[in-house]
Amino acid sequence: MKIDPECRYRSTHEYARKDGSEIVVGISDHAQEALGDIVFVEMVEVGKTVAQGEAVGVVESVKAASDIYAPMSGTIKALNTALQGDPSLVNKDCYGAGWLLRMSPSKPAEWESLLDPAAYEKETGKD
């Protein structure tokens, strides 16, 4: 299992990585491996404002469909449109080309409420 040391995580397996004033959101390597072959990704619309923990989309694999929750409160700035044509990018490169969406956080302090890489590694060990 790969853990990106630059990211923070939720126990529901989303990651957030800071990029300037925005964050990039995706699912962890552990999550993509547990889900299996991802066949469809559906996200909310750009411009929508969501609270931390609110559902922002669904990642569907051949065996399950999982909701994706916002790691932080804020506004959706962009979606990874490449996933519409090739959802398997999430399996191949979840921290890179397989990102899900970009958000502009409205409550930067929420960053500290997320799990750091060491804590997330410990968390996933519990599964």
Place this chain on the structure above:
Amino acid sequence: MPYIAATDADRAAMLERIGAADVEELFSDIPSSARFPVLDLPPPLSEMEAMREIEALAARNLSASSSAWFLGAGAYYHFIPAVVPAIASRGEFLSAYTPYQPEVSQGTLQAIFEYQSMAAALLGMDVVNASHYDGATALAEALLMAYNAAGGAGTRDRVVLCADIHPEYKEVIRSYLSAYSARVDEIDLPPEGAAALADASTFCVVAPYPGFSGAIGDLAAAAAATHAAGALLVVQADPIMCGLLKSPGELGADIVAAEGQALGNPMCFGGPFLGMMGAKAGLVRKLPGRLVGQAKDAAGRRGFVLTLTAREQHIRREKAVSNICSNQGLAMLQACVYLAAMGRSGLRAVAELCWNKSHYAASLIAGIPGFAVRADRFFKEFLVETPIPAEDLAAKLSRRGVVPGLPLSRYYPERKRELLVCVTEMCTRGQIELLAASLEEASR
């Protein structure tokens, strides 16, 4: 589990094991006042006596085949070729349900796949599901689907509902939507007029094809107006009519629901019927119900699988696209065999007969003094204005074996002098002429 009742010896052994004297003792905690009353039933009958009694009861039924039958209004009298029950009742198909271990039931899955494929072609949809309880629930599910496709609660919340839809269907729609924050705006205009009232808060326009009154509106215009408002067009269609006229999908419908009873299923007493539902490809992940897809196994051989199951409740739980839908396996199978047996040309022939015979009937009725046919463009059903209350006409005609149609007062008490007449391929020329002569005589 074998369907063999426990014997007296079995019961005695079980009672002895749990320490109860008799079966009554097991219910002793329930106050006697709340217990089931003693039934005053006659003694058991032999098989021969039972058959005689049941046949005597059955003889009291009024059957369509022994009448001049012009009643439709949701349940339609169409011919069912003998091949339909012969194939549908084969032992290999003896399961009323979509299988939970689908791979072992390839024949059932193939039948569902073929039904879906033929129904999709008929309705002009890209995908049709494995079916719903009946046309009314399929239509209500179509509204929920449109609601969810628009984003669900907090987004668009208005339905523009054409008033000319079966009153019972409208009741089902209101029941289903009562649990959602959706407003039903019933508009008494043809589809194109109602759709013009769609706005930015509207998630769908619901249009009949044809209406409960039999009238056929301009679906293409309704689709254009609906889409201009950013809403979806949901159409409730007559599948037999789709064998002759352009399909709702061709005319711009996004979701189509239909009552499929007319396709190879008897009227029974109003059920079991067949809910048909399909959608355009872009909406497939919002479509409720089971979907069967064609696939290949590791050796490249054709096989069938349940597909896109992530929409369904065994995976999505409370977020499934529907937690109330089911599949009518037997009724769907009958429709599948019917469509395969009739083919494109056979279905068109049935539809042309319905059109020609109903228009002949309408022309005769329009010529009777005091009667007027209130329809411009219709298929097999039309509204007739009657000089005396339609209920009185129906009562008089039934005494001579003519069932002239549905008096609208059944649903609309104030509309006493309107009769909804339905003419299918089953009505003979003689019966149609008998209907016209009987109406004239009874109204004098």
